[in-house]
Amino acid sequence: AQTVTQSQPEMSVQEAETVTLSCTYDTSESNYYLFWYKQPPSRQMILVIRQEAYKQQNATENRFSVNFQKAAKSFSLKISDSQLGDTAMYFCAFMKKRGGSEKLVFGKGTKLTVNP
Amino acid sequence: DADVTQTPRNRITKTGKRIMLECSQTKGHDRMYWYRQDPGLGLRLIYYSFDVKDINKGEISDGYSVSRQAQAKFSLSLESAIPNQTALYFCATSDPTPTTPPDTQYFGPGTRLTVL
Numbered sequence: 261a262q263t264v265t266q267s268q269p270e271m272s273v274q275e276a277e278t279v280t281l282s283c284t285y286d287t288s289e290s291n292y293y294l295f296w297y298k299q300p301p302s303r304q305m306i307l308v309i310r311q312e313a314y315k316q317q318n319a320t321e322n323r324f325s326v327n328f329q330k331a332a333k334s335f336s337l338k339i340s341d342s343q344l345g346d347t348a349m350y351f352c353a354f355m356k357k358r359g360g361s362e363k364l365v366f367g368k369g370t371k372l373t374v375n376p
Numbered sequence: 377d378a379d380v381t382q383t384p385r386n387r388i389t390k391t392g393k394r395i396m397l398e399c400s401q402t403k404g405h406d407r408m409y410w411y412r413q414d415p416g417l418g419l420r421l422i423y424y425s426f427d428v429k430d431i432n433k434g435e436i437s438d439g440y441s442v443s444r445q446a447q448a449k450f451s452l453s454l455e456s457a458i459p460n461q462t463a464l465y466f467c468a469t470s471d472p473t474p475t476t477p478p479d480t481q482y483f484g485p486g487t488r489l490t491v492l
Contacts, residue, residue: 264418297483305419305466305483351418363409363434364468364481366418 262287262354266367273342274375280327281337281370283352289313293355294328294335295364300348308350311335342374379403380484382467388490389457397452397487399467406471408450409481410434410442413464422465425450457491464488 263286273279285294296308311319311328318326323343327336339346352367380401389395399408406427411419421434423442431444439461443451454461465488468481 269416303464303486303488305468305486307480307482310480353419363421363424364411364419366420368416368418 262289262356262365264352264354264365264367266350266352266370268370269368270371270373272373272375273339275342275344277342278338278340279342279372281339281350281352281372283335283337283367285333285335285352285354287333287354287356289356291357293357294326295353295355296324296326296335296337297351297353297366298346298348299351299369300345305351309337339372344374344376346372347374348372380467380469380482382465382484382487384487385485386488388492390492391458393457395454395457395489397465397467397489399450399452399484401448401467401469401482401484403469403471403482404447405469405482406447407469408444409468409470410440410450410452411466411468412436413466413486419466422452454489454491457489459491462489462491 265284292313294311298306298308309319309321309324323340325338349369351369353364383398409424410422413419420436425431425444428444441453464486466486467484470481
């Protein structure tokens with residue numbers, strides 16, 4: 261079974277600074293996807309960024325980027341120019357892609373606070 | 377995401393009561409999911425459905441049942457609620473066709489359920 265580990269239960273960063281959230285995962289699959297979801301206090305789950313395992317290039321979405329290290333099974337999220345609206349829980353998630361089975365396995369989350 | 381709605385948004389019930397949580401979507405997606413979120417545990421998959429006739433158990437299906445009434449509706453039932461089913465419940469949808477990213481799940485706003 262796949263597992264996802266987020267080793268930082270809580271983090272804080274000053275507004276406009278850069279912060280990196282860690283995620284590691286365990287799988288024997290070679291074809292899979294990785295995601296970061298954001299959950300603000302409104303509790304809505306919002307997709308931040310996704311990475312396809314067979315793509316070596318790291319995904320980027322505006323101020324959000326990932327450092328995907330497939331051999332190390334590491335998938336960290338970097339938030340640049342942090343904003344107050346980035347305050348949220350962040351979840352790393354794994355999905356194996358085989359036979360159309362699209363089930364997300366989530367980590368336990370990292371609570372990020374952006375301070376003014 | 378207004379395309380995926382959940383009712384009720386909040387519910388308090390008593391031990392032993394039957395309760396149904398409903399999910400509706402206007403995305404036209406075939407695939408629907410129910411997740412449960414507990415503090416410190418992230419989200420865990422309860423049931424998923426790839427079409428009206430295809431329903432599958434997830435990681436933590438004991439104590440729950442589901443009904444896929446139509447492509448757009450997927451309900452989760454607790455036949456006899458117990459206090460440890462107190463949690464935040466999310467519905468999600470996805471579409472495996474090539475026109476949309478097949479790996480992206482879209483979440484509803486969540487239902488906060490309290491079992492006394």
